[in-house]
Amino acid sequence: MAKTIFLTGATGYVGCHLAHRFLEDGYIVLALVRPKNDQSVQARIETAVTEVGPLSPETLTNLIAIPGTVEDSAETLASSLRAHFSSPIDELWHSAAIFNFKERERPLVQATNIEGTRNQLNLACQINAEAPPRFFYISTAYCLGSEFNSPVPERIPENVTGFRSIYEWSKHNAERLVDEYQRAGQLDANIFRPSIVIGTPETEVLCNSGYYQVLTECRRLRTVLARSQGAQFNGNVQTRLLGNPHTPLNLVPIDFVVDGMVYLAHCTQLDPQQTNLFNIVNEQPPTIKEVHHALVKSLKMSGLKLVRSEQFDVEPMNPIEKKINRRIAFQAPYMHEQIHFATEHFRQFVPQSILPPPNVDLTYMAQVNAIFLTQLDEGS
Structure with a gap:
């Protein structure tokens, strides 16, 4: 019988690519989908997954939407799941998360990202009559604050501060919760930490967070100035953006992330008696300067300058600069901090001969930018 995978976050960016890959590999995918009034949960998940690439009608029969949210208790989730599927679950992949970052949103973030993970762990512990499913948690490479930048280790340190x-x-x-359940002997647990995930020229499924939020705001700036200046606008925006040109920006393509996670999930050498944790990152990342060059070229703009924070102390931001820098406040720390990542554990099981580092160069970024900007234009 085909392997059965329960997947949260399947309508999200990483999740829909994972679901598509699992279906292509012949698995049954039980996708947790939040109900919405305007569309059935089955239609929502099929739309999200087929945007990654076409799937045959026969393959799509293995995609089953499970109504619910990660905020639901394990008992509620189990009831909803068993109403649609009665056989054992082989793997539980927890990809769902929200990217809210403001302090006033802490209760919502805690309920979704932390307690939501606890609900999935509890579900994994009780869903099967015999052995629990393997548990895969999709975290982020940016989860240890500024204290662990050189490099970010492939482990969970104690007493992390400075988030x-x-x-x-x-x-x-959430990572600590996963590790606690594993240490208690309850689960075979694995944690994957992608960095800043971007699209590929081969797929037109993109997202509106991370790097794309910065690209969106720069495009918005250009549009506003073009409208206000009319025929006099020549593409020169004369705006300063917080960023260190020499900082590496760890952009990693979605196909590299999915290939790495799936390869590790199939790896029989992983020790089920410990929490296996991997940084899935770009070992040859572009610099902020290189990404900036691709961005302004794609937007046909000039005068967008990268400056360090101390320059704003000498010459304060003007109203336009305040607005754009406020809108990318979530991304700003990663645009000027020197952050490096350990990958020894990842490469112990996924050698470069199997999955070489991605080449995110100017040509690559230009292609991805073009796809995203076209989609923005079509949607506006």
């Missing part, structure tokens, strides 16, 4: 946002705080505490 850049409550999002980082929530993902770190």
Whole structure:
């Protein structure tokens, strides 16, 4: 019988790519989908997954929507799941999360990213009559604050402080929960930490967070100035953006992330008696300067300058600069901090001969930018 995978966050960016890959591999995918009034949960998940790429009608029969949310208790989730599927679950992949980062949103972030993870762990512990499913938690490479930048270790340190946002705080505490359940002998647990996930030229499924939020705001700036200046606008925006040109920006393509996670999930050498944790990152990342060059070229703009924070102390931001820098406040720390990542554990099981580092160069970024900007234009 085909392997059965329960997946949260399947309508999200990483989740829909995972679901598509699992279906292509012949698995049954039980996707947890939040109900909405305007569309059935089955229609929502099929739309999300087929945007990644076409699937045959026969393959889509293995995609089953389970109505619910990660905020639901394990008992509620189990009841909903068993109403649609009665056989054992082989693997539980927890991908769902929200990216809210403001302090006032802490209760919501905690309920979704931390308690939602606890609900999935409890579900994994009780869903099967015999052995629990293997548990895979999709975290983020940015979950240890500024204290662990050189490099970010492939482990869960004690007493982590200095989080850049409550999002980082929530993902770190969710990792600790996963590790606690594993240490208690309840689960075979694995944690995957992607960095800043971007699209590929081969797929037109993109997201509106991370790097794309910065690209969106820069496009918005250009549009506003073009409208206000009319025929006099020549593409020169004369705006300063917080960023260190020499900082590496760890952009990692979605196909690299999915290939790495799936390869590790199939790896029989992983020790089920410990929490296996991996940084899935770009070992040859572009710099902020290189990404900035691709961005302004794609937007046909000039005068967008990268400056360090101390320059704003000498010459304060003007109203436009305040607005754009406020809108990318979530991304700002990663645009000027020197952050590096350990990958020894990842490469112990996924050698470069199997999955070489991605080449995110100017050509690559130009192609991805073009796809995203076209989608923005079509949607506006």
